[in-house]
Amino acid sequence: MENTQYDEIIRNIKSIPNVCPQDNFTEQVMSNLPRDQETYCFRMKKLILSPYKFSIDPEKALKGLASIKECSLYFILMGFLYLILGVVINLGLKNYYHDHIVQKIISFQPQVSFAIAVILFISSFLLLIDHIRSIKLARIAIFLYLEIIIINGLMLILSIGKNPILISVIGLVGASFFMGVFFIKMLQNLPVNQEIQ
Numbered sequence: 001m002e003n004t005q006y007d008e009i010i011r012n013i014k015s016i017p018n019v020c021p022q023d024n025f026t027e028q029v030m031s032n033l034p035r036d037q038e039t040y041c042f043r044m045k046k047l048i049l050s051p052y053k054f055s056i057d058p059e060k061a062l063k064g065l066a067s068i069k070e071c072s073l074y075f076i077l078m079g080f081l082y083l084i085l086g087v088v089i090n091l092g093l094k095n096y097y098h099d100h101i102v103q104k105i106i107s108f109q110p111q112v113s114f115a116i117a118v119i120l121f122i123s124s125f126l127l128l129i130d131h132i133r134s135i136k137l138a139r140i141a142i143f144l145y146l147e148i149i150i151i152n153g154l155m156l157i158l159s160i161g162k163n164p165i166l167i168s169v170i171g172l173v174g175a176s177f178f179m180g181v182f183f184i185k186m187l188q189n190l191p192v193n194q195e196i197q
Helices: 002-015 025-032 040-049 058-062 068-092 101-107 109-129 132-160 166-188
Strands: none
Touching: 068 109, 068 166, 101 109, 101 132, 109 132, 132 166
C-alpha cells in the first residue's frame, strides 16, 4: 500500500509542467531581501578578531594611502601613550606637596593626560564607524586635542619660567602639537567611503 501511495506522489510530481526561471531571478530575489546593517558592536568584534594585514607607515598615512584601520591604530597608540604618561605623572606626584601655582598646574597634568587619552580613543572608534559624520567628529576631536595641548602647554611654559625642565616641557608640547597636525593631515587625506578590511 505504501508503494502505491508513493507512486501516486511521483506521478503528481511528474505531471507538473517544467518552468524555466527568468535570467535575473536570483538578482531579483536577493534585491528583495532585507539588508542587515552591521552594528557598531559587530564592527568592533570584527576589528578585534580579524587578522591584521597592515604596517605602520606615517608617510603612507599622510598621502591618504593608509587604511581606516591603520589610521585608527595611530589614534589608539597615541591614546595609550597619554594613558601611560598620565599614570606615570600621577604616581610621580602622589606625595607631592601643592602650595604654589606651578605645583598646582603640574599636579593637574595627569587629568589632562587622561582626558587626551579619552579623546584619542574616541577618535579611534569614530574612525571605525566609517561614516562621513563620524570622520568629521574625529576631526573635531583632534581640534579639541590641539586646543588642550596648546593651552596646557602655554600654561606650563609660562608658569615654569626659566627652569631646566622648561626644555623638556617645550619638547613634549612641540611633539604633541606636531602629532596633532599629523592627525589632521591624515584625516584630511583619508578616503571617506573606504571599506574596513
